[in-house]
Amino acid sequence: LNKNVPIFVCTMAYPTVPCPLHIFEPCYRLMIRRCMETGTKQFGMCISDPVKGFADYGCILEIRNVEFFADGRSVVDSIGKRRFKVVQHSQRDGYNTADIEYIEDQKVN
Numbered sequence: 001l002n003k004n005v006p007i008f009v010c011t012m013a014y015p016t017v018p019c020p021l022h023i024f025e026p027c028y029r030l031m032i033r034r035c036m037e038t039g040t041k042q043f044g045m046c047i048s049d050p051v052k053g054f055a056d057y058g059c060i061l062e063i064r065n066v067e068f069f070a071d072g073r074s075v076v077d078s079i080g081k082r083r084f085k086v087v088q089h090s091q092r093d094g095y096n097t098a099d100i101e102y103i104e105d106q107k108v109n
Helices: 026-038
Strands: 005-009 018-023 042-046 057-068 074-092 095-102
Touching: 005 026, 005 057, 018 026, 026 042, 026 057, 026 074, 026 095, 042 074, 042 095
Parallel strands: 005 042
Antiparallel strands: 005 095, 018 074, 042 057, 057 074, 074 095
């Protein structure tokens, strides 16, 4: 997963840290549904950037569980997996996407 990765523009996320989300905007409803249907169960999280739309660095979140409500909203239980750098910003059907490359952390002895 490194081409056309869905990007949720919201807050800062970190590897191993849970990130519960309340999804109500139509574009993000579609994004979460696609993440579940395709089986990737992953998307990127970046903070907003006034010039580019979203930051050049972010964190991949893995969806652990989704609770869908009758009105279309959902509560997503996700957790941070890996940090990434954005190579190219883009959009798809109203939400942001990006081509990314993963950042490998140096192990501490």
